[in-house]
Amino acid sequence: MQKNSFQSLLQRFFLERLMKQQNVSPCTVSSYRDTFRIFLHFMKENKHCASSKITIEMLNAENVIEFLNYLELTRKNSIKTRNNRLAAIHSFVEYVSYQAPEYLGIIQRVRNVPFKKTQIKAVAYLIKGEVEAILDACDVNCWLGRRDLMMIAILYNTGVRVSELASIQKHQISLNRNGTSSLRILGKGRKERTIPIWKSTQQYIAEFLKETGSNDEDYLFSSKYG
Template structure:
């Protein structure tokens, strides 16, 4: 692989007229890329888009800026195009990877302690609303669902025995997402003690308001903000805060990017790397 990188660097030095700084940055980027592939037992001929995405994620965990990640990918794409053009490779698999968009603000995520504090807040209310809200927050964090997906969730699409939901995301794409025991217990309690009293209209929706209507995305967002404040969390949050936290905590535990992508219903792996942070475990 080093010989091919040397060929490429010689090409860009002579043909593309890159500045010395850019040339050296490409050289460092590609040396790290080839070292990463060697550790995985891969060569340029059998590398897959997931390998490149995993490399970018590893770079991101080293606190590399978005601009650096964009340059990393630009160097890799240029290398692969060169290798295809000169017959060293048959196809350019980097065409399947989108470049990170510069200037995109990373979403705020909660650490484990903050999530625990948030999930505990509804239990302090000791009423029907607290039991409903506890089930909502537990399910949001346990599955990484979008708030809009949870708002549209019907009772028929949740299986408490198997602990899975059938979630309909963007583009009407359906995915199966598992959840844990804590979320299951909170939902069972809500279904047994709260929902029958709220269901005045024989609704199909799982989460209902006091008037028996579907919990709208806006109402869930207002509820989330209220519990964030009550838990003493000072971070800037969004309707997707628990979704982002869910994804980040899974990646921090070394769950594969592909698994996280499938659970989130996220279409672009490179964007996933750009979007979600991996906070320190210290």
């Protein structure tokens, strides 16, 4: 594999740039990996070029624009997803500009491919009565119903992302009788924040932990299959 081939540069971008030098989060690595996985598939299906034959010259502005159109029109991706894929490509070509400056002309044209503007919609929300109706709909006579009740209560209380909710481990919860209970969240970009827990939420969590055990490394939520 040539030092400055597309394949070699892409491998070093992930293993050296993202993981070792920048120490980005696993979510970022996964998102960037998916971008290039889809791009390789696009090149094979639309350009009849196997991944082993792709060159840096093929990562040109024309092919990038065609790839972005493919995301929107063929894969039916949102503009936000399109822009995320473009951000990954921009990050890669920036890395290439330092490793292989002979490609600066191609890189500059790719950098000039713009992000697409998105319409910012008003955030929809539920009023208190609607949330209470959802909580009341949970069947507390079964374990899954009690789990769902706690999930909704935590979402309502804290406003965490669904991905953050699913990744909560029991050691991230601090329950105190004096009303200072809290939940520690490691969020997007490795940003950590601590969120106060209401007494009602604390009660749901305490009862659930009593039922399921409190091994600190266990995830708070699990499926019916464990």
